Amino acid sequence: MKITIKEVAQEANVSIATVSRVLNGKDKVKKTTRLKIQEAVKKLNFQPNHIARAMIIKKTKTIGLLVPQLSNEYWALLSEIIQEKLWLKGYPLILCSTDRDLDKEKIFTKMFIERMVDGIIYCSTASKYGDQKERTHLELIKRHSIAMVSFTPDMDDVNCILGDHLQGAINAVQHLIDLGHKKIAHIGGPAVSRDREFGYRNAIVINGLQVDESLIIRENEETYQYGYKSVKKLLANKADFTAVFCGNDIIAIGAIKALEEASINVPKDVAVVGYDDINMASLCKPALTTVQQPIREMVDAAVDLLIESMEKNNKKQVPKKVVFQAKLIIRESCGTYLT
Amino acid sequence: MKITIKEVAQEANVSIATVSRVLNGKDKVKKTTRLKIQEAVKKLNFQPNHIARAMIIKKTKTIGLLVPQLSNEYWALLSEIIQEKLWLKGYPLILCSTDRDLDKEKIFTKMFIERMVDGIIYCSTASKYGDQKERTHLELIKRHSIAMVSFTPDMDDVNCILGDHLQGAINAVQHLIDLGHKKIAHIGGPAVSRDREFGYRNAIVINGLQVDESLIIRENEETYQYGYKSVKKLLANKADFTAVFCGNDIIAIGAIKALEEASINVPKDVAVVGYDDINMASLCKPALTTVQQPIREMVDAAVDLLIESMEKNNKKQVPKKVVFQAKLIIRESCGTYLT
DNA sequence: CTGAAAGCGCTAACAG
DNA sequence: CTGTTAGCGCTTTCAG
Numbered sequence: 001m002k003i004t005i006k007e008v009a010q011e012a013n014v015s016i017a018t019v020s021r022v023l024n025g026k027d028k029v030k031k032t033t034r035l036k037i038q039e040a041v042k043k044l045n046f047q048p049n050h051i052a053r054a055m056i057i058k059k060t061k062t063i064g065l066l067v068p069q070l071s072n073e074y075w076a077l078l079s080e081i082i083q084e085k086l087w088l089k090g091y092p093l094i095l096c097s098t099d100r101d102l103d104k105e106k107i108f109t110k111m112f113i114e115r116m117v118d119g120i121i122y123c124s125t126a127s128k129y130g131d132q133k134e135r136t137h138l139e140l141i142k143r144h145s146i147a148m149v150s151f152t153p154d155m156d157d158v159n160c161i162l163g164d165h166l167q168g169a170i171n172a173v174q175h176l177i178d179l180g181h182k183k184i185a186h187i188g189g190p191a192v193s194r195d196r197e198f199g200y201r202n203a204i205v206i207n208g209l210q211v212d213e214s215l216i217i218r219e220n221e222e223t224y225q226y227g228y229k230s231v232k233k234l235l236a237n238k239a240d241f242t243a244v245f246c247g248n249d250i251i252a253i254g255a256i257k258a259l260e261e262a263s264i265n266v267p268k269d270v271a272v273v274g275y276d277d278i279n280m281a282s283l284c285k286p287a288l289t290t291v292q293q294p295i296r297e298m299v300d301a302a303v304d305l306l307i308e309s310m311e312k313n314n315k316k317q318v319p320k321k322v323v324f325q326a327k328l329i330i331r332e333s334c335g336t337y338l339t
Numbered sequence: 340m341k342i343t344i345k346e347v348a349q350e351a352n353v354s355i356a357t358v359s360r361v362l363n364g365k366d367k368v369k370k371t372t373r374l375k376i377q378e379a380v381k382k383l384n385f386q387p388n389h390i391a392r393a394m395i396i397k398k399t400k401t402i403g404l405l406v407p408q409l410s411n412e413y414w415a416l417l418s419e420i421i422q423e424k425l426w427l428k429g430y431p432l433i434l435c436s437t438d439r440d441l442d443k444e445k446i447f448t449k450m451f452i453e454r455m456v457d458g459i460i461y462c463s464t465a466s467k468y469g470d471q472k473e474r475t476h477l478e479l480i481k482r483h484s485i486a487m488v489s490f491t492p493d494m495d496d497v498n499c500i501l502g503d504h505l506q507g508a509i510n511a512v513q514h515l516i517d518l519g520h521k522k523i524a525h526i527g528g529p530a531v532s533r534d535r536e537f538g539y540r541n542a543i544v545i546n547g548l549q550v551d552e553s554l555i556i557r558e559n560e561e562t563y564q565y566g567y568k569s570v571k572k573l574l575a576n577k578a579d580f581t582a583v584f585c586g587n588d589i590i591a592i593g594a595i596k597a598l599e600e601a602s603i604n605v606p607k608d609v610a611v612v613g614y615d616d617i618n619m620a621s622l623c624k625p626a627l628t629t630v631q632q633p634i635r636e637m638v639d640a641a642v643d644l645l646i647e648s649m650e651k652n653n654k655k656q657v658p659k660k661v662v663f664q665a666k667l668i669i670r671e672s673c674g675t676y677l678t
Numbered sequence: 679c680t681g682a683a684a685g686c687g688c689t690a691a692c693a694g
Numbered sequence: 695c696t697g698t699t700a701g702c703g704c705t706t707t708c709a710g
Contacts, residue, residue, distance in 0.1 A: 076415035
């Protein structure tokens with residue numbers, strides 16, 4: 001039989017109210033009775049029912065996490081760190097991988113509301129949120145005044161934690177230009193990051209070079225396969241380039257694969273830069289030159305922000321946007337300076 | 340103000356019981372009243388409170404998932420597939436990454452019980468479960484009769500989904516031997532899989548060769564770094580080997596890195612085999628020869644088994660152990676047959 | 679300090 | 695078919 005607070009009260013010869021008190025350590029309870037109760041708890045192996053508790057205090061101590069794709073190393077690492085930090089603060093995670101599907105995202109959001117998560121961390125990028133119809137689920141979250149922080153840019157009215165992708169991309173492309181490259185391709189797109197593409201364009205313009213649209217590939221993808229087939233496409237089009245700035249490391253690894261299959265050596269013939277500095281970046285061959293984000297610090301900030309807004313969710317607060325600097329990590333995939 | 344079933348009832352001019360009925364679609368309700376209620380639900384934008392419901396029906400429709408390390412590509416992929424399949428059946432996931440820490444595992448388990456998850460999928464391998472003291476949390480799960488299925492071998496009395504690592508490892512090592520290798524090292528250990536090590540040993544013995552213990556590395560790790568430093572150690576010891584059978588792909592990638600840093604060419608000088616066939620296996624250079632598990636089928640089986648045992652959790656059922664065959668995938672890291 | 683009692687929002691008999 | 699009512703296990707006034 002399942003034991004409840006009632007059995008404990010009986011065992012300890014007190015009322016359930018008192019048991020509740022020592023369980024939550026709030027009100028003062030005489031030492032001897034507290035001991036008596038704790039003993040009973042242990043003896044009966046009592047586990048308080050979190051559900052019943054949640055119903056009253058209206059807090060589930062649960063956070064919903066929405067990521068686009070868990071099997072992507074970047075999101076996996078981010079999720080791991082988030083779950084670790086949040087756990088330390090007493091919040092387990094309900095994790096949902098949206099597969100970039102807006103409908104899924106909406107269903108998951110609804111589920112979060114039904115289950116009364118205390119907060120949501122939003123890392124998905126299902127589609128263009130410019131379209132107001134695509135944002136109904138975000139409105140729902142707001143209506144239920146559920147705390148939220150987002151790792152996705154371009155969301156108004158929401159706490160955001162962002163990497164400075166614009167600057168990161170500029171630095172990466174500048175590095176390429178400094179190495180003497182003039183014809184630099186880009187494999188990116190909306191699924192990866194708009195700002196990284198902007199940074200790429202800006203860096204080229206700043207240096208007085210011409211942006212060649214035929215060297216830019218922008219689908220709504222972010223996988224190995226995407227990098228691979230994009231290079232194939234570039235090659236098939238006889239595109240003329242000596243470097244590729246990839247929207248992320250995974251794309252870069254796919255790109256390198258395609259390049260080498262075409263007997264194009266990286267970095268000798270073509271230089272490649274990635275973004276994110278995932279684990280694999282330093283382990284693949286050639287090791288990737290890439291842009292590193294301070295991911296742990298970013299998660300720290302996100303968690304703090306989330307907890308802060310959960311605590312004062314009655315008071316309206318101005319949404320914050322915290323931007324973190326990115327850092328270029330130079331490895332092998334671009335070769336050394338040509339001078 | 341938060342709207343409840345009460346407001347809906349009022350709006351639709353019926354009792355809360357009737358509202359509950361149409362919400363759950365169980366009992367028969369007159370069509371007109373049903374419509375009336377559904378309208379009210381929509382108008383008020385009512386979201387049923389899952390918590391309150393769970394308290395009564397004693398089902399949270401939630402599954403707890405325990406993995407050793409989410410940032411490991413293998414576990415990330417497994418988690419993604421599990422969450423996808425389970426979601427389709429109506430079960431969201433509380434995900435916990437244990438970092439192979441037994442204490443964490445115990446705390447997470449306790450949390451699962453407090454939160455009354457309906458089932459647990461167990462993929463961790465925190466430590467030697469031979470020690471009875473280390474299993475107290477598993478006992479707890481049983482005591483609360485929470486359904487469970489495990490991807491971890493060597494757990495009695497629990498539904499298990501397993502890959503045939505013994506056979507998989509034998510096939511991998513046999514392949515090496517067929518290629519002419521006689522001095523085959525192994526980087527594995529308990530964190531990876533005991534059976535893979537056994538398979539390695541068996542294959543060697545079957546072929547009338549000698550097992551050389553100085554060629555076997557068995558720490559409680561399973562990371563890139565582990566593969567990397569193990570090869571370094573082997574090399575420092577001037578170990579004599581022409582092939583390495585790695586406990587998993589990630590270790591293999593680390594091993595290759597160390598080999599190449601020592602100017603040892605893979606596969607020309609040393610052949611390397613991995614295990615798992617993670618995404619990266621086909622993308623790294625050289626592409627890994629590895630052992631593939633039918634991971635989707637395994638997850639299907641796990642989910643079916645879990646749901647089955649959740650449904651009839653009153654009746655005692657005999658724990659099942661389902662073993663799936665593994666398949667050798669030949670790529671580049673072992674070279675071709677020497678004949 | 680402690681107990682009695684009133685719910686939290688919903689489901690499940692049990693009557694009508 | 696539908697309404698009434700009794701809880702689920704716990705927290706929280708409100709009195710002692």
